[in-house]
Amino acid sequence: MKKNLIALAILAASGVASAQSSVTVYGIADVWFGSTKNEAAINPTRQTKIDSGGVDQSRFGFKGTEDLGAGLKANFVLEQGFNIDNGSDAITSQAFSRQSYVGLSSAAMGEVRLGKTLTPFDDISGATTPGFNSALSPSSNVWLSTNYAANPANTIYYASPSFSGFSGAASYSLHEDKNTIIGGNKAGRTGSFNVKYEGGPVYVGFAYQYEKAAGPVNSVKFTRLNGSYDLGVVKLLAGYGRVSDQDKLGLGGKTTEWQIGADFPVTSALTLSGGYARSKDNAALGNAKRTGLGLAASYSLSKRTSVYGGVQAANTKQNGVADVKSDLYAVGVRHTF
Secondary structure, three states: OHHHHHHHHHHHHHOOOOOOHEEEEEEEEOOOOEEEEEOOOOOOOOOEEEEOOOOOOOEEEEEEEEEEEEOOOEEEEEEEEEEEOOOOOOOOOOOOEEEEEEEEOOOHHHHHHHHOOOOHHHHOOOOOOOHHOOOOOOOOOOOOOOOOOOOOOOOEEOOOEEEEEEEEEEEEEOOOOOOOOOOOOOOEEEEEEEEEEOOOOOOEEEEHHHHHHHHOOOOOEEEEEEEEEEEEOOOOEEEEEEEEEEOOOOOOOOEEEEEEHHHHHHHOOOOEEEEEEEEEOOHHHHOOOOEEEEEEEEEEEEOOOOEEEEEEEEEEEEEEEEEEEEEEEEEEEEOOO
């Protein structure tokens, strides 16, 4: 009898422990088939292809949480990107190319992460992009403010809790690349922050990120302001972007860009999304102007599987240079697990 009671106690204790912690395997498998043409290529012929990540980069990962008591939790994420069209790693030299961090969180104090994690700028960047923030978005091959470091290594990240719809986040990344060859013994770094409001039909997000390489070179500065308003029958989308000194040579290079669009929920399963994007360099970068149009549709076959398709076209104009045009026609399948 005593042995049975001891066994029951052990089982009860193990049940409590398992309820306080969990580990989940998750991922996205996204592949598309289509046709693309880029007149800037050496041989600007149309290419038919199968590619990975039309809407979201294909990935798999492990995430876990443990309840430490008093509302405090320990968390971890290990996430690897891969190319589903050929089975290769997104970055061959990294076992977890997207994210690898450990942190602590609480509803009252927010969340802290240490490791390789997405920046606060990335949290905001694609939030209101027409075309599902995909290869079919109007800003694809048009915007330059999307060329930021999305997930730098050696990062300290903090996200605040929400206060009446307002929240924010900040991060600082150590490049750990001190040298004595280029400009003396100075390491590079990346800093980023965002503030956002989410309340009812309104979303507004502002983000800033700077990236400085080792040595005495200028930093690249990225700015983003996004907003949306959900009318029910249609969701209006808008975004503004800016890049300063993107050439890292201190020549005063600046690019300003914007886009507008809308999501149309035709049915509970079918959504249409489209928009227009524009980007302009200043004189230091040659006064180039880029425009893009995108139209996409997504149809949910289930809670985890959807099919999508659409078209995107971009054009670059610059004085004394022939226009450079590109386009993409694609259909794809996206499955989450």
